[in-house]
Amino acid sequence: MPGLELLPHAYFEKKIVPLDEAKVSIATHSLQYGTTCFTGIRGYHRDSKIRLFRLKDHWQRLVNTVKILEMPLTLEWDTFHTAIVELVRSNKPARDIYIRPLIFAHDCVLVPRFDGLHFDLAIYMFLMGDYHATTRGLDLIISSWQKFSNLSMPSKAKSGGSYVNSALAATEAHKLHKDDALLLNSRGEVVEASSANIVVVYRGEIYLPDLGAEQLEGITRRTVIDFLREENLPIHSGGLDRSLIYNADELLLLGTAAQVVYTRSVDDRIIQSENKPGPICQLLRDKYRQVMEGKHPRSKDWLYDVELTP
Ligand code: PMP
Numbered sequence: 001m002p003g004l005e006l007l008p009h010a011y012f013e014k015k016i017v018p019l020d021e022a023k024v025s026i027a028t029h030s031l032q033y034g035t036t037c038f039t040g041i042r043g044y045h046r047d048s049k050i051r052l053f054r055l056k057d058h059w060q061r062l063v064n065t066v067k068i069l070e071m072p073l074t075l076e077w078d079t080f081h082t083a084i085v086e087l088v089r090s091n092k093p094a095r096d097i098y099i100r101p102l103i104f105a106h107d108c109v110l111v112p113r114f115d116g117l118h119f120d121l122a123i124y125m126f127l128m129g130d131y132h133a134t135t136r137g138l139d140l141i142i143s144s145w146q147k148f149s150n151l152s153m154p155s156k157a158k159s160g161g162s163y164v165n166s167a168l169a170a171t172e173a174h175k176l177h178k179d180d181a182l183l184l185n186s187r188g189e190v191v192e193a194s195s196a197n198i199v200v201v202y203r204g205e206i207y208l209p210d211l212g213a214e215q216l217e218g219i220t221r222r223t224v225i226d227f228l229r230e231e232n233l234p235i236h237s238g239g240l241d242r243s244l245i246y247n248a249d250e251l252l253l254l255g256t257a258a259q260v261v262y263t264r265s266v267d268d269r270i271i272q273s274e275n276k277p278g279p280i281c282q283l284l285r286d287k288y289r290q291v292m293e294g295k296h297p298r299s300k301d302w303l304y305d306v307e308l309t310p
Contacts, residue, residue, distance in 0.1 A: 004126040007091035011083045011123035016090050019124060027108035029117055034161025036104045037065040040256050042128070043088065043097040043306070044292055050088050050097065051292065052304040053256075055081060057219050062101065065157040066119075073103060073119040080121070081304075087123055088306045098128035098257065104160075131257040136275045137264030138179040138253065140193070142242055143169035147183035147191050147214045155191075155214040166194040180253070182245070182266065185214045189239040196255035197221040200248045201280045206235045213239070220254040226298065227287040233280075246271075250278040260284045 012022035030036045039058045043050040059080045066073055084099060091097075102124075105117040145168045148155070153162050169181035173194070182198065185191045191209045192198055197218040200207040206228055209215055228235055245251060251263040251271050262281045263271045272278055277285065290296040294303065 005128075006124065006126045007093060007097070009087060009090045011087050011121070013120065016086055022122060022124065024104070024106065025108055028105065029107045029109055030104035030160065033112045034159070034164065035071075035112070035114060035117070036102055036160035037062065037069060037071070037158055038100060038102040038160065039158060041084075041099040041101070042256050043093070043099055043125075045093060045096050046292075046305075048307065048309045050093060050306045050308065052084070052099075052306065053292075054219050054223070054302050055084070055304040057222070058101075061158065061217070061219065062103065065159060066103065068154045068157040069159060070114050071103065071105075071119045072115060072117065073121075075103070075121060083121065083123055085306050087125065089308060091125060092308055093125070093127060095127045096129060097125050099123065099125045128257070131255075131259070134261070137262045137272050139264050140251075140266045141173050141176055141178050141181050142190070142245075142267055143172050143181035143183050143194075145169045145172065145181075145183065147185050149186055150214055156217055158216055163195075170194040183214075184242065187239060188241060189213060190242055190245050191215045193253050193255075193258075196253040196258045199224060199250075199252045199254060199280070200240060200245060201250035201252075201278065202244060202248050204249070206233055206280070207240055207244070208235060208237045209240055210237050218254055218256075220256060220259070223288075223291075223302075224252075224254055224260070224284055227284055230287075231283065242266075250280050252281055252284070260288065 008019055009016050010019045010022040039062050041058050043052050059077055063075055102122045103119050105119050107117045148165050169183050173181040181194050182190050191213045192215040197215055245266055246269040248271055253261045260281055262277050291299050
């Protein structure tokens with residue numbers, strides 16, 4: 001697994017510091033119990049600026065996660081976006097980046113709780129190109145690990161500990177020489193991939209797992225729904241069983257890291273044999289490009305430019 005191309009500065013304890021100085025004790029609560037939450041934001045290098053996508057929506061999801069988990073922390077928009085802008089400027093990235101804001105507990109205490117701990121924001125960033133291979137579709141499995149139930153873990157909270165479930169599924173896929181895994185909920189419905197939402201195209205119509213099912217509410221998913229609505233394409237939302245997935249015309253994975261990627265096979269059943277995106281995948285990618293180029297009606301709302309040269 002290639003390491004991250006980390007950029008030299010981080011935001012830690014309310015200031016910008018060299019990344020090497022942004023350190024915690026091995027006794028830190030969040031390291032023992034996964035009591036963190038985070039988000040991941042892409043920044044696209046354009047001329048002398050970094051173009052951030054839906055920054056305020058990422059902040060809002062982080063705030064919502066803090067609320068669900070009852071972490072005693074107030075995360076103001078001003079603090080959040082100022083820290084990101086300053087950090088981007090001090091790192092001066094020469095290529096596209098991925099920004100990871102992370103909320104963690106400093107405390108070295110034994111009890112696994114959220115209340116009574118001291119949570120703080122830390123941010124680091126790294127250079128990032130494509131997350132998945134782009135010259136072919138993905139080969140997926142349906143994991144033997146079930147997606148955790150909404151009764152045991154909040155699926156709308158992007159919490160560190162919940163990624164143990166993702167890691168189990170992705171490890172299973174990797175050991176079978178596949179790219180990633182889809183997870184079923186306790187009702188046998190396909191809800192999402194290990195770290196991406198899904199869209200299914202079946203007989204020319206669009207199917208999405210129900211928002212209330214066990215999936216994160218991805219910012220890419222919301223963006224894609226807006227794109228599909230613009231085109232007046234019929235969208236159905238509900239429970240998707242695995243046989244519908246096997247017979248899909250297109251199965252797309254959606255995420256900030258993954259972006260919009262298509263699937264070649266699921267459990268060795270071919271979805272798309274040709275090494276090129278299907279019509280819906282292409283449509284969504286084209287719309288993303290329009291947004292990034294500032295040519296889409298939502299570009300103004302969704303893009304946040306950070307000038308690298310003052
Ligand atoms: N589901 C899971 C479990 C994820 O980790 C991610 C990646 N953040 C997503 C969905 C997609 O979310 P987003 O589009 O906001 O990146």
